[in-house]
Structures are given as C-alpha cells and as structure tokens.
Amino acid sequence: MNTLLGRLTPWIAGAAVLIALPHVFTSGFALTLMSQIGLLIVFALAYNMLLGQGGMLSFGHAVYFGLAGYFTIHYLNFIYEEQVPYIPVTLIPLLGGLVGLFFGILIGYVSTRRAGTTFAMISLGFGEMVTALTLVLVAIFNGEDGIQTDRVLGEELFGITYGPNIEVYYLIAGWCLVCTLAMFLLTRTPFGRISNAVRDNPERVEFIGYSSQRIRWLAFSLSSFFAGIAGALHAVNIEHVGFEQVSVIQSGLVLFMVYIGGTASFVGPIIGATLLYFLQSTLTGVTEAWVLYLGVLFVGVIMFFPGGLAGLISMHQPIWRARARLLAPLLVPYSRFLAALIVCVLGCIGLIEMLYFRSSRLSTETELVIYGVESDPFSAGPWLIFAAAAALGAFAIRKTYPGAVSAWNTAIADARARPLG
Amino acid sequence: MESIIFAVFNGVLYGMLLFLLASGLTLIFSMMGVLNFAHASFFMLGAYFAYQISEGLNFWAALFIAPVIVGLVGAGIERWGLRPVHRYGHVAELLFTFGVAYVIEELVQMIWGRVPVPYEIPELMSGALFTWQGFDYSIYRVFMLVVSVAIFVALFALLTYTRIGLIIRAAVSDPVHVATLGHDIPRIFMWTFGFGCALAGVAGVVGGNVLGTEPAMAIQLGPIVFVVIVIGGLGSLGGALVAALLIGIVTRLAIFYDYGLGSLFLSLGLEIDTAGLLRDFTRITTAQVAPVLPYLMLVLMLIFKPRGLFGTRDV
Numbered sequence: 001m002n003t004l005l006g007r008l009t010p011w012i013a014g015a016a017v018l019i020a021l022p023h024v025f026t027s028g029f030a031l032t033l034m035s036q037i038g039l040l041i042v043f044a045l046a047y048n049m050l051l052g053q054g055g056m057l058s059f060g061h062a063v064y065f066g067l068a069g070y071f072t073i074h075y076l077n078f079i080y081e082e083q084v085p086y087i088p089v090t091l092i093p094l095l096g097g098l099v100g101l102f103f104g105i106l107i108g109y110v111s112t113r114r115a116g117t118t119f120a121m122i123s124l125g126f127g128e129m130v131t132a133l134t135l136v137l138v139a140i141f142n143g144e145d146g147i148q149t150d151r152v153l154g155e156e157l158f159g160i161t162y163g164p165n166i167e168v169y170y171l172i173a174g175w176c177l178v179c180t181l182a183m184f185l186l187t188r189t190p191f192g193r194i195s196n197a198v199r200d201n202p203e204r205v206e207f208i209g210y211s212s213q214r215i216r217w218l219a220f221s222l223s224s225f226f227a228g229i230a231g232a233l234h235a236v237n238i239e240h241v242g243f244e245q246v247s248v249i250q251s252g253l254v255l256f257m258v259y260i261g262g263t264a265s266f267v268g269p270i271i272g273a274t275l276l277y278f279l280q281s282t283l284t285g286v287t288e289a290w291v292l293y294l295g296v297l298f299v300g301v302i303m304f305f306p307g308g309l310a311g312l313i314s315m316h317q318p319i320w321r322a323r324a325r326l327l328a329p330l331l332v333p334y335s336r337f338l339a340a341l342i343v344c345v346l347g348c349i350g351l352i353e354m355l356y357f358r359s360s361r362l363s364t365e366t367e368l369v370i371y372g373v374e375s376d377p378f379s380a381g382p383w384l385i386f387a388a389a390a391a392l393g394a395f396a397i398r399k400t401y402p403g404a405v406s407a408w409n410t411a412i413a414d415a416r417a418r419p420l421g
Numbered sequence: 422m423e424s425i426i427f428a429v430f431n432g433v434l435y436g437m438l439l440f441l442l443a444s445g446l447t448l449i450f451s452m453m454g455v456l457n458f459a460h461a462s463f464f465m466l467g468a469y470f471a472y473q474i475s476e477g478l479n480f481w482a483a484l485f486i487a488p489v490i491v492g493l494v495g496a497g498i499e500r501w502g503l504r505p506v507h508r509y510g511h512v513a514e515l516l517f518t519f520g521v522a523y524v525i526e527e528l529v530q531m532i533w534g535r536v537p538v539p540y541e542i543p544e545l546m547s548g549a550l551f552t553w554q555g556f557d558y559s560i561y562r563v564f565m566l567v568v569s570v571a572i573f574v575a576l577f578a579l580l581t582y583t584r585i586g587l588i589i590r591a592a593v594s595d596p597v598h599v600a601t602l603g604h605d606i607p608r609i610f611m612w613t614f615g616f617g618c619a620l621a622g623v624a625g626v627v628g629g630n631v632l633g634t635e636p637a638m639a640i641q642l643g644p645i646v647f648v649v650i651v652i653g654g655l656g657s658l659g660g661a662l663v664a665a666l667l668i669g670i671v672t673r674l675a676i677f678y679d680y681g682l683g684s685l686f687l688s689l690g691l692e693i694d695t696a697g698l699l700r701d702f703t704r705i706t707t708a709q710v711a712p713v714l715p716y717l718m719l720v721l722m723l724i725f726k727p728r729g730l731f732g733t734r735d736v
Contacts, residue, residue: 057512059519110724117456117511121647122723128644129716136709248640252519259516292531295523302517303502306509352531359534 011181018173022166031165032237037277038172039233042179044257044269046226051255052263053187054219055199056112057120059251060127064103064224066246067130068096068231070141073241076149089153089162093175093232100228101221108220113213115202127248134243146242149235162236172233179226184266186222195219256294260301262308271309288356293349315408322415333407337400344393350375350386428677429670434562436669437569438632441624442642443649443661444576445617451656452593452613454511455503458518461643462525463618467491467625468634469533472540480543488622495618499611522639530636537635565627572623573662580658589613593656648715652722654732663730668715675711 021034043065050056072092078084087095111122134141141147152163160167186192194215197205202212235241244250253276261272276294283290301308307315319326350370354377357368368375375382446460467487474483498521506517541547546560580586592599592609600606632638649668653660722729 055512057515110720113727117454117515120512120515121456121651122719124644124647125651125716125719125723129713129720132713132716136713248644252523255516255519289527289531292524292527295520295527299502299517299520299524302509302513302520303505306513355531359531 011177014180015177018177021173022169028165031169033278033281035165035169035172035237036234036281037274038169038176039230039237040254040257040273040277041270042176042233043227043230043254044261044273045180045183045266046223046230047254048258048263048266048269049183049186049195049219049223049226051258052268053192053199054195054216054223055115056123056216056220057116057255058123059120059248059255060123060125060130061223061227061254062246062248062250063107063127063130064100064227065231065234065250065254066134066241066243067103068099068228069235069241069245070147071099072096072232072235073147073149073239074140076151076153076235077147079153080150086153089151089236090160090171092236093229096232096235097225097229100231101225104221104224104228105217108217108224112216112220115199115216124248127246127251131243131247134246141243144243146240146245148240151236151239168237172237175229175233179229180270183226187266191215191218256298260298260308262310262312262314264307265310265314268308268310275309287353289349289352292352319411319415322418326411326414330404330407330411333400333403337397337404340393340396340400342393343389344397346371347386347389347391347393350382351390354382354386424677425674428673430558431562432670432673433666434566434669435673436666437566437573438624438628439642439646439649439669440662440665441569441572441628442621442646443653443665444573444658445620446646447650447653447656447658447661448589448593449614449617450650452589452596453514453610455514455518456511456647457614457617458515458643459498459522459525460518460617460621461639461646462522463491463495463621464625464628464642465529465634465636465639466494466525467622468540468629468638469529469538469625470622471626471629472533472538472634475540475543484623484626487626488619491622491625492615492619496611496615499614503614504607504611522643526636526639533636535636537633540630540634542630561631565631568623568627572620576620576658645715648719650729651719652729654729657729657731660729660731668718671718672711672714675707675714678707 018038022031025031025034047058047061050058050061072095075084075087075092075095076089079086107126111119111126135143151168152161162168162171194205194210195218198210198212198215198219205212205215231245234245257272257276258269259272260276261270262268280290280294283293287293305312316327316330319330353370354368354375357377368377370382377383442460442464446457449455449457449460470487470490471480471483474486478486502521503514503517506513542559542561546564551558580590588599588604588609592604592606592613596606599609629638632642645668649664650661652667653662653664
C-alpha cells in the first residue's frame with residue numbers, strides 16, 4: 001500500500017500543479033502559454049516513444065500532429081453543417097488520435113523496416129511530401145493560409161462551452177495528464193521493454209523470436225496516435241491549422257525539445273517542451289536571433305551533454321541518493337564554471353545581436369539596446385567589450401571545466417563507496 | 422517537339438546541378454556512414470561566398486576561391502564538430518549535421534540579411550548563345566552544363582585512376598583494413614568531408630545566380646538531394662547521376678506539360694467531382710504536382726526496391 005501511494009504521489013502532485021497553475025499565473029498570455037506547453041508535452045512525449053525508447057530518429061513526425069489538426073478543424077466545421085455525427089469537443093482529441101493512428105499505421109508500415117539513418121531519411125521524405133501536398137490540395141488544406149474553425153459547439157457537461165480560454169486550458173491539462181500517464185505506463189509494459197531492446201540490439205530481439213520490424217511499427221503507430229491527440233488539442237486551442245504544423249519546422253522543433261530535454265529519461269521531453277516553448281514565446285519578441293541560439297544550444301547539447309538536461313540531473317542522482325551532503329563540495333567548482341559560461345554566453349549574445357542589427361536595420365532611427373544599455377553597433381567600443389567578455393569567458397571555461405569534472409568524479413566515487421540507504 | 426527538347430535540356434541542367442550536390446553527399450555517406458543534413462547549406466554558402474567575392478573581384482575568381490573556402494569550412498566542421506560526436510553513433514552525427522544546417526542558415530541571415538542578395542550572372546555570359554526554333558539558349562546555361570560535366574568526368578577519373586581515389590574507395594568499403602595499412606582514417610574522413618562540401622560549393626557558385634541566392638535555398642534543395650541519393654542507391658556515384666537526371670527531367674517535364682488529371686478521368690468516361698473536398702484531385706495539374714514528384718518517387722522506390730537503382734546495400 002505504501003509503495004502504491006509512493007508511486008501515485010508524483011501524479012497527484014502533477015495534477016494539483018496543473019489545477020493550481022492558472023490561479024497563480026492569471027494573465028491571458030500565461031494561460032495561452034501554459035495551454036500550448038501542455039499539448040506540446042504530449043507531442044514531445046509521443047516523439048520520445050520513437051527517439052528515446054524505440055531508437056527511431058524522425059524528421060517528419062509533425063505529419064501526424066498536423067494531419068490530425070486539419071482533420072479536427074474540418075470535423076468541427078462539418079458538425080456545424082450537420083454533415084457528420086456530433087461529438088463533444090471534450091472527446092474530439094480522441095478523434096485526432098485515431099487520425100494519427102491511421103496515418104501512423106499506413107506510413108509506418110513502409111518506413112519502419114529499418115531504424116537509424118534510413119528511417120530518418122524516409123521520415124523526411126514523407127514529411128516533405130505531405131508539406132508539399134498541403135500547398136497543392138487547396139480544397140483540403142487551403143495552401144499557405146490554412147483552415148479555421150470555431151471551437152464553441154454549444155453547451156456540454158456542467159455547462160462547459162470551451163468559449164473562455166480557461167476551459168480550454170483545463171481540457172488540455174486533463175488530456176495532457178491522461179496521455180502522460182498512459183505513455184508512462186506503456187514504458188512499463190512488456191511492449192515498452194521490448195521496444196527498448198529493439199533500439200539497443202534488433203538482432204538479438206530477432207533471436208528470441210520477435211519481429212523487430214513489427215515492434216517498431218507498433219511503437220510508431222502508438223506514437224502517431226498520441227501525436228494526433230496533441231495535434232487535435234492544438235487545433236482546438238488555436239482554432240487554426242496551417243502548413244507550418246505539418247512541415248519540417250514543427251518536426252524540427254519537437255526534435256529540439258526532446259533532445260535538449262533528454263531522451264534517456266521519461267521526464268526529459270517534459271522539461272524540454274516546457275523550457276523551449278517558454279523561451280521561444282518570450283524571446284521571439286525580444287531578439288531576431290532566437291533560432292540561431294536554439295541551433296547553437298542543440299549542437300552544444302549533442303557535443304557536450306548528449307544526455308540533455310534530464311541527463312545532467314540524473315548524473316547527480318546516485319550522489320544525492322547516497323548522501324545529500326556529498327553534493328556540497330560540488331558547489332564551488334560548479335559555480336565557477338557556471339560563472340565563466342555565463343560571461344562567455346553574454347559576450348557572444350552581444351556580438352550576435354550587433355551583427356543582426358547591422359544586417360537587418362531598416363532605418364537609422366532605431367537604436368539597439370543590449371542588457372538595458374544602448375549600444376551603438378557602428379562604433380568600436382561595444383564590439384571590444386563584448387569580444388573581450390566572450391574571449392575571457394571562453395578562457396575561463398577551459399580553466400574551470402576540469403575542476404568541475406574532477407569534483408563530480410570525486411563525489412561519485414565517494415557515493416559508490418558507501419552502501420545504499 | 423522542339424519544346425520537349427527544350428524542357429529536357431533544362432531538366433538535364435537541373436539534374437546535373439543536383440548531381441554536383443548528390444555526388445559529395447553520397448561520397449561522404451558511403452565513407453563515413455554520415456548523412457550530411459547540412460550538405461545543402463554548404464551549397465548555399467558557396468553561392469553567398471561567390472556573391473561576396475564577385476563583388477570584390479570577379480566571377481572567375483569566385484568560381485575557384487569560393488569552393489575552396491567552403492571546403493575548408495566543411496573540413497573544419499568535421500574536425501572540431503563531427504569527430505567528437507562520432508563516438509555517440511550515426512544518429513548523433515546525423516542530429517549534429519541537422520543542427521549545423523539550422524546554425525548556418527541563421528548565420529547567413531545574420532551576415533547577409535533575410536532578403537535575397539543580387540548575385541548576378543556575369544555580363545559576359547548573360548546573352549544568348551544561339552536561338553533555335555524561337556527559344557533562346559543563354560550562354561550561361563551551357564556554361565553550367567559544361568562545368569558540371571567537367572566535374573563529373575574529373576571526379577570519375579580521380580576515383581578510378583589515381584592513388585588517392587584508390588585509398589578513398591578502399592576506405593569506403595573497409596575503413597578498418599585501410600587503417601591497418603597505415604593510413605590516417607580520421608584525416609581521410611576530414612578531407613573527404615571537406616571535398617564533398619567543396620563540390621556542393623561549386624554547385625552553389627554556378628547555380629546560385631540562376632536559382633536565386635537567398636537564405637531559404639538550402640531548405641528548398643536539401644531534401645531533394647536526399648531523394649536523389651536514395652533513388653540512385655546509397656554509395657553509388659553512377660546511381661546518383663542517373664537519379665539526378667531522372668528527377669531533373671521528370672520535374673521539368675511535369676511543369677512543361679501542364680496536363681490535368683481531370684481530363685484523364687473524363688477521357689476514361691468517369692464523372693468528376695467539381696465542388697466537394699476531393700475536387701482538387703480532378704482539378705490538379707502535373708505542374709502543380711511537380712514539387713511532390715521526387716518524394717513520391719522516393720516512397721515508391723522504398724516500397725518496391727529499397728536498394729535504389731544501383732545500390733549494393735539496403736537503404
């Protein structure tokens with residue numbers, strides 16, 4: 001009983017947080033942001049069923065997300081025209097999931113014969129094909145404009161109409177919780193385990209009598225199902241779907257979220273989706289260079305922290321479990337390294353912003369403000385300061401990095417020397 | 422009839438440009454197992470460098486200098502970026518190049534802005550070489566064809582008849598054995614990568630002024646180049662050539678013959694739907710479908726012949 005309660009605690013806490021969030025952050029911007037993050041978490045977790053758990057790198061998973069979105073919008077419009085049976089908006093995401101599942105089964109059959117590079121290339125091919133089709137089949141996809149709907153169908157249970165954004169937030173939060181739980185439980189089933197085995201060594205899986213292609217196909221279809229749910233939620237939330245939602249841009253974004261968050265752990269995609277979408281929606285208004293920063297962050301994670309953010313956290317779990325006090329000696333070397341990193345990053349950001357300003361400046365009237373200080377990108381002063389900060393930071397990173405690594409090595413060795421408990 | 426020849430000629434031209442990109446990509450892939458997602462970005466860099474150099478010097482200097490710089494950039498990215506990632510496996514390498522493609526596109530926008538740059542065809546070659554049956558054949562298009570054919574021949578000769586080519590081909594089929602013979606495999610990888618990028622750079626120099634030098638050019642061309650090497654068969658240069666020409670000619674012919682599916686249905690005696698959601702399928706013309714065709718060919722190829730036209734290994 002105790003263990004069951006212990007297992008349920010994170011889920012109950014998660015539900016409580018989801019219920020409480022709109023009461024803490026009450027602004028309209030925050031509400032839209034949280035709704036969007038909620039459905040992106042579902043999409044990111046679905047994507048990680050492929051990348052992290054199944055070992056399939058897809059460049060076209062937005063196809064299932066976007067097609068479900070298109071279908072949802074059309075279905076809502078058809079309900080207005082009374083051409084199709086009525087389905088309450090609460091259950092519409094399930095319909096989107098089935099659309100995703102349908103296309104997942106169809107396309108998955110062709111594309112899951114191999115994993116790795118081959119799979120990645122085929123997924124890109126399908127992604128490009130569907131994106132090109134959205135611009136060709138105008139009646140269904142309406143080209144670059146996309147299609148729209150009105151999500152308010154009338155009153156449902158308890159007088160919910162999905163008119164106010166808060167009701168849509170709770171719709172998304174509810175589906176997010178249910179889907180997260182379902183995908184988590186899926187990793188604990190024999191299917192989840194054998195999917196991991198196919199990722200690690202498909203040949204051995206064949207030896208014990210499974211078809212690795214079928215396992216991949218099943219994982220692909222299920223992942224498309226959850227991606228479809230996320231796509232339908234997106235359609236209900238925004239009330240619009242355009243070709244961006246099926247394009248490689250959306251596929252790349254979910255890949256970035258999952259990889260930067262960390263593919264090896266279940267919570268990685270949740271961290272990645274939350275952090276990246278938060279950064280995206282706050283930074284796009286401030287800087288033109290957001291995509292560049294995102295790309296550099298992604299490349300940096302691949303080169304230096306392949307485990308992602310969740311990997312960085314779980315690196316310290318054995319130390320913390322053995323004895324929390326062992327984390328104390330890490331504090332000084334870590335903060336030295338972090339300080340060096342921040343100085344370097346701030347310097348580089350200054351340089352990049354000035355370069356962007358010079359190339360895209362529309363008039364001489366506007367002024368560039370970096371870190372609250374007016375910086376003239378046509379005089380030498382700011383360039384020298386930012387270049388010096390970047391160089392100094394880079395030098396300090398080289399100096400402090402070995403210290404941070406050796407501190408971690410000592411701590412982990414100490415932790416392993418102690419018996420658990 | 423004359424117009425078909427004209428369309429085919431344009432298709433061959435486009436196909437040879439695709440081949441310049443695909444040859445480097447397939448060389449890198451077959452040797453290192455790395456599918457270079459950023460390959461079209463090097464094509465874009467070639468065009469932008471050529472624009473910058475032809476502003477300062479002239480087109481002919483750009484033709485020789487820009488590919489060299491692109492190759493050096495590529496070799497540098499391999500040495501300090503890709504090589505450390507190598508130990509995490511091919512998927513991590515692929516992801517790395519995907520990230521690099523994003524970064525290059527953004528850097529290009531940062532330096533040259535978001536709008537196309539005026540990279541023009543050199544004045545010397547802007548006129549028509551000859552006029553035949555009412556169609557103008559510009560000197561520059563013929564020049565493009567000559568350059569790409571010359572590079573194909575040079576590449577073929579390099580790989581077949583020289584010692585370096587021998588080592589490269591050996592490293593493609595069995596890197597471990599070549600390493601035990603005393604060759605520095607990481608260095609060969611680095612220069613092959615750089616060389617492949619330089620080929621893409623050449624394509625950028627000669628193609629950038631015709632296709633338009635803008636930040637989106639990499640994303641538009643990149644996926645089609647992948648289609649070319651899959652259809653041709655991974656690791657096969659001859660296959661890449663055939664597939665590139667095939668895609669070039671088919672897409673150009675589709676645009677040229679603006680033939681609607683609706684008329685086909687009508688001639689088959691079928692009734693066509695002109696109002697419902699499916700009306701597009703009858704109204705659509707081949708010119709509109711042209712951008713989808715390469716991907717359709719890719720999917721069909723993967724279903725019926727996963728090795729591609731001339732591939733020796735499964736996709």
